[in-house]
Amino acid sequence: MRTGVMILPEKRWAQSARLWQTVDELGYDSAWTYDHLSWRSLQDGAWFSTFPVLAAAAVVTHRMTLGTMVTSPNFRHPVTAAKDAVALDDISGGRFVLGIGAGSVGAGDSHVLTRQDLTASERASRFAEFVELTDRLLRSDVxxxxxxxxxxxxxxxxxxxxxxxxxxxxxxxxGPRGLDLAARHGQAWVTTGPRNWAKGFTPEECLDAVTAQVTALREACSRHGRQFAEMDRIFVVTPPAGDFLSSPTAFLAQAEQYAKAGITHLVLHAPREQGVYAADPDILHRIADEVLADVRGL
Structure with missing residues (x-):
């Protein structure tokens, strides 16, 4: 199992550059950042543009994969997103992954470009078209x-x-349509667990939901002739999933559970000083020193 770190694009580069470098030096496999214009409870705070931040990160890191988590049709167009992705792939020396999602209605930036409200079906259709066109753009010169x-x-x-x-x-x-899309176009699949967090879920229910999604993804891969084992299966840890950052031992125990569920890549949020994702500022060092090698062997 691989381990990644989510670094929110909320600090000036003079402050955040060292964090990106540290994650790389500690041996984490990947680092990601949200692709939003603003985000939920942090929408009135500092927030920087995703692709320039990742370009800067590509220059100061050397080995880990870098990616968006996730680019969406809410304010992106496939042509410009693909163009930026090609540049990032070049700057990083082939270490870039383009994460793509349908676009959250509640993230805080879904109506920045338009006041139009799309139905769930319309959003799914737009998402599918975004992925299909992006796939085609990245494979072709014209x-x-x-x-x-x-x-x-x-x-x-x-x-x-x-x-x-x-x-x-x-x-x-x-959901079924999105998992089918992942099976057809993705080299990786991303989940945060249950689709509607507003209902409230326990860590056990979250694990059950991910397990069911992995099973559905396996079935979708089979339908499309894809090798399920070749697809990276990424779980982005959020608070309802449990406290993965309470200690290295707790992280290892929870990683073992998700490895058994079929997850191949866990993404932790870098500790913030306060508020959402607040945690011990040294925990990433402790995990790297004490259990990262064990997790990689799962």
Missing amino acids: TTFTGEHFSAYEARMIPGCVQRPRLPLAIAAG
């Missing part, structure tokens, strides 16, 4: 496409991705 939600006219992606045939896509999904 793409023309006309869809219901997005269009591209002789969109050029020259010189293309460093990673071939294109850089990896990590598809965030929990």
Whole structure:
């Protein structure tokens, strides 16, 4: 099992650069950041643009994978997102993963570009078209496409991705349509567990939900002739899943549970000083020193 760290883009680069470097030096496998314009309870605080932050991170790190968690159609267009992704793949030397999701209604930035409210079905359709066009753009030098939600006219992606045939896509999904999309287009799949956190869930219920999603993903891969074992299966840890950062021992125990459920990659939030995701500032060092090697062997 691999372990990644989510670093929120909320601090000036002079402050946050060292954190990205530290995560890389400690031996974590990946580092990610949210692709939002603002975010939930932090929407009135500092928040920087995702792709420039990742470009800077690519320059000061050397080995770990970098990615968006996740880019969405709420305020992105496939052509510009793909163009930025190609640049990041180049700057990072082929270490970039483009995470893509349907776009959360409650994240705080879903209506920045439009006041239009889409139904769940319309959002799913828009998401599918976003993924399909992005996939095509990243595989081709020139793409023309006309869809219901997005269009591209002789969109050029020259010189293309460093990673071939294109850089990896990590598809965030929990329902049948999204899991089917991940099976068709993704090199990785992303989940945070239950689809509707507002109902409230225990850590046990979260684990059960992820286990069921993994089973459904396996079935979707089988339908599309995909090798399930080749797909990275990423679980992004949030508070309802339990306190993964209380101690290295607790992290190892919870990692073992999710490995048994079929997860291959855990992503922890870097500790913040206060508020959401607040935790011991030294816990990432302690996990790396004490149990990271054991987790990698799961």
